[in-house]
Amino acid sequence: MALQAGTHAVGFDELAVLKVLALDGAARGEVKVSSGDIAERHDVSNQTASRRLQALENAGHIERETVSDGQYVVLTDAGERALKHEYEDYRAIFEARRDLTLRGTATSGMGEGRHYISLPGYNRQFSEKLGYDPYPGTFNVDLTDRSRRERSAMASFDPVHIDGWEDEERTYGPAYCYPATLEVPGGHSASPAHVIVPDRTHHDEDQMEIIAPEHLRDELGVIDGDEVIVRVAAE
Numbered sequence: 001m002a003l004q005a006g007t008h009a010v011g012f013d014e015l016a017v018l019k020v021l022a023l024d025g026a027a028r029g030e031v032k033v034s035s036g037d038i039a040e041r042h043d044v045s046n047q048t049a050s051r052r053l054q055a056l057e058n059a060g061h062i063e064r065e066t067v068s069d070g071q072y073v074v075l076t077d078a079g080e081r082a083l084k085h086e087y088e089d090y091r092a093i094f095e096a097r098r099d100l101t102l103r104g105t106a107t108s109g110m111g112e113g114r115h116y117i118s119l120p121g122y123n124r125q126f127s128e129k130l131g132y133d134p135y136p137g138t139f140n141v142d143l144t145d146r147s148r149r150e151r152s153a154m155a156s157f158d159p160v161h162i163d164g165w166e167d168e169e170r171t172y173g174p175a176y177c178y179p180a181t182l183e184v185p186g187g188h189s190a191s192p193a194h195v196i197v198p199d200r201t202h203h204d205e206d207q208m209e210i211i212a213p214e215h216l217r218d219e220l221g222v223i224d225g226d227e228v229i230v231r232v233a234a235e
């Protein structure tokens with residue numbers, strides 16, 4: 001929360017007045033106001049309204065010119081910056097990227113990940129679209145019940161599409177890759193990494209597969225049963 005402005009700090013009450021002045025157009029040029037009007041809109045006495053305007057002027061947030069029936073007010077650059085700071089705070093509250101944090105334990109799968117990741121039809125796309133050549137295999141995570149439910153939030157993310165393809169013998173399904181970081185509690189993390197969701201899979205929702213350029217077990221020192229945290233980056 002930015003209440004500092006130069007040597008004179010202004011409080012929330014003054015910022016509220018500053019916002020209303022800006023809404024009236026004082027960020028673009030002079031607007032005519034009276035302390036009576038400001039008082040009414042902020043439900044305070046005339047005296048309080050005058051004091052707030054004075055505080056804004058002292059802080060260098062507005063410039064004023066008094067005329068017989070009121071005053072002309074314009075926001076200074078510092079005043080605009082003070083409002084922008086508020087704006088950034090609200091942006092952080094409402095628009096912050098919300099990474100999805102999922103928890104589970106390291107587990108061994110069916111030993112098929114290695115085969116699929118190594119297939120040239122997929123491998124070529126990983127290099128092109130993810131920017132790295134993945135370690136041949138998928139690091140499997142057995143998600144907690146809660147994380148298994150929460151992973152549905154990934155539906156709103158925008159994954160990297162790995163296209164399906166075919167060779168002489170069969171067709172291979174598409175897969176979706178979500179940028180992620182793999183962590184061990186209170187310890188190291190590995191990035192880049194991606195959650196990979198093959199269209200055709202033998203696993204249920206409670207299993208999550210991760211690919212990365214590194215051998216994650218070695219990199220993070222995990223064995224089956226160890227707790228891991230997957231942070232899926234919101235796009």
Ligand SMILES: Cc1cc2nc3c(=O)[nH]c(=O)nc-3n(C[C@H](O)[C@H](O)[C@H](O)COP(=O)(O)O)c2cc1C
Pocket residue numbers: 108109110111112113114116117122138139140171172173174175196198199200201202203209
């Ligand atoms: C990139 C990729 C593509 C896959 N495509 C297919 C597929 O076309 N058909 C299929 O039956 N399984 C496919 N699988 C899924 C595997 O059969 C299996 O569900 C899983 O990846 C095995 O992982 P695990 O060995 O770690 O247990 C694919 C897996 C990956 C990673």
Ligand SMILES: Nc1ccn([C@@H]2O[C@H](COP(=O)(O)OP(=O)(O)O)[C@@H](O)[C@H]2O)c(=O)n1
Pocket residue numbers: 107108109110111112113114115135136137138139140210211212213214215216217218
């Ligand atoms: N980036 C990766 C990919 C796989 N792995 C591990 O490499 C091995 C081979 O992967 P895989 O998918 O064929 O095997 P399973 O997951 O079926 O056990 C497994 O032990 C994975 O956990 C890893 O440590 N780091």
Ligand SMILES: [Mg+2]
Pocket residue numbers: 109110111112113114137138139140209
């Ligand atoms: Mg695997």
